[in-house]
Amino acid sequence: MNRPLLSQKLSNLAAIASIACLFATAFLPRVSRAEDRRPPNVVFFLVDDLGFMDIGANNPDTFYETPRIDELAQSGMRFTNGYAANPVCSPTRYSILTGKYPSRVDATNFFTGTRAGRFHPAPLNNRMPLEEVTLAEALKDSGYATFFAGKWHLGPSEEYWPENQGFDINRGGHNAGGPYSGNRYFSPFKNPRLEDHGEGEHLPDRLATEAAAFIADHQDQPFLAYLSFYSVHTPLMGRPDLVNKYQAKAERLGIADREALGEEEQVFPSAKSSTRRVRTLQNHAVYAAMVEAMDQAVGKVLDQIESLQLRSNTIVILTSDNGGLSTSEGSPTSNLPLRGGKGWVYEGGIREAFLIRAPGVTESGSTNDTPVCSIDFYPTILDLCGQGLPSDRVVDGQSLRPLLNGQPLDRKSLFWHYPHYSNQGGFPGGAIREGDWKLVERYEDGRVHLYNLAQDIGERNDLAAKHPERVTEMRSRLHDWYVDVDAKFLREKDGKQPWQPKQ
Template identity: 70%
Template structure:
């Protein structure tokens, strides 16, 4: 008995000592919970619409601002395309949409002087989406909101790696029923009480999923229909911003200026130059409140410290069409344009314990990068053939050296609803070249000195133009890019090399 007692006492002392010993870095890593991911995509949100990018914005976005203050804000973050469906494809696959001819919103086929390039209006089921990649490693996956990546249900979220789908189908906006208010007329979202507000409902669905899956790794993808048209907001908030505009003296200021005319329109196209649209402001604040609901749920469910949160938009703010509700100044253009106002985006990532709070990164990044970044942060193997065009941002998030990437590319061989240029673009360092597909005309800008793209330097730097154009054309070939087509009996449009 004495021997047994001594052995028991010795074992207890050993266990106690081991419990007090500091863990090695490897042991700490093993004890960490798997990272969860919350990805938030806002539709049509402009770079200058949020306070963290624009302290003078008319709109109020305290929750998005707080996310920026607790994570990293990228000042040169880009969408892969100036309209929605292609950028959504790039996030889901880590690939440029040009590779599968998904180069316009599904299914936009507007003609101008020429016919647009051929358009594929679905995300191929053969793609391995980020949801499928995570699901293979035990993640529960959830989608809420706008999908717009396929015309029929065999292409909707449930068939592309998501366990749960709340509201994702073929439509590019909330066009059924009461639109932004219940009843929704959406086959993937049950109606709530009459008058329920859509962004709040989508946030509630996301919050419920987070809480129900707090004890297992999860991937929640919240793709707001906001702030896309139709322009509708809660009455009290609309009143609030009407009074705010009046109080700030914005109601009687000049709101619009002349804009470049690209294809024939019934009246001269104009661009908004002033943020004072009360309904749009109400939509922005409603969306921001919904973001706050999701962020609070992470805290309440006890998973905030092991959840990466990402937030971006699918294209620039709507400034030249469909009510033109926002201004992107000093950025030129907006949704549907290859100028910075159409492709530079809100781009935020919070990685608790690793990313310095309130940090700012000026490295150019793009929506194809989210896929490999998520895999890398989760400690899962990268599969370059899947996320072919994306680069992991892990080292940037850790404050380490810049990415090793030659350039960013865009390809938009369409006449946008917003009047944008059919064309391509390339960014190399601080230099950006835009090439028009109707006639092959090129423009060169130095973005660090001229973010408004007012000073065309193409004539001054012909050698740089030649080199960047050659690089862009090589990328066209690598991605099997398609271009404008002649109308029956009409002249042939420009082609690279012609």
């Protein structure tokens, strides 16, 4: 065979072999690459008592300045109908860590709130059971380093504190519902789980510093950093520089001396007035200072993620445990147009800032108006981290991955159950939301109200009389849910019996 022809044949064979190799490579299984990929980190911000209308991402006209939270919202997905599972703190905290409605274990009020009104409240369990498989325990079992900082409020004694519920490190979490020891928001804190470093340190910044240090120390392995601020809960105390800033801002805007309180219903029988005062204007300089200091602390942690080049593999979530404090204890914020606030089953008490940034999943600057709830964080985080749910545990929440991917969520109803008299004046009651419709049920006498939130976000126009069939259907599903979670209700007082749902 002549040399040119042989050369051509060899060239053709080489080309064929190359193509065959490409095809073979294309069809090789890619499991090994997926297995080698490190699971995502998780940073979870829980802000105590932060109102839905307190952040700029939800309310461009807010008096407060939250540039770092707004930046986070713009880098992920913002849910406009995000809810807490309960209008006060401990139950919602339980729901985040377990994915369950708190009514399943009678954790239906803050630990340990047992105020009586016309009737005695329902029985209250004041601890998160050790038998629960918490979010931290589930992630720890798959190799995550786990960290907690800030407010815990999920058990009365040490055996129920973070280090016994799946967290490797605990900085500041114990039984207290607020920074009530020492100099409170300024060191010395005299917190049994937070070492004092001298005088004058500001608590939100200290907690962020602890979280940032943990992230740096564990950047080479998957981690869960759960930063649960004591802010912006009472006592109302702000950094002097920020208080001065907002006093000047209120003067500049002409709202410093404007009437800021209106009237809301009064449900306490012993009250001197038939109405309760509710804040209708955001102009409280101390509260504004607390909000901005918390926002700066969020920014410190976000900056650490960026500086360590971890952003592309770190899920970041921010929410609150209940609505803004508007009807008691200084009534520092306004939730308008949402009605009520912390301690109320109206929207002001349960609708929350609800932000998720999941790199490679969420579209930057996206919003979603599907009703979602704090019970959904547990299955969502486990799903995004490649983990299944515990097979032997009830989980009420659903993974929000479909919504994060732009797909619908297959769920009809969300539920609330608050059989207590809140410190903030809210009435004992329950609620169900389906689409734009929300039904509220009062536990003292069984009265119901129906609202179309798309048309009446302030829950002022009761449509129950106009839609009796819808009331019957929604109420029936709410009562079926009561049975499913073994819900407890108000109890007799002074020989008087409260309303009870028909079983």
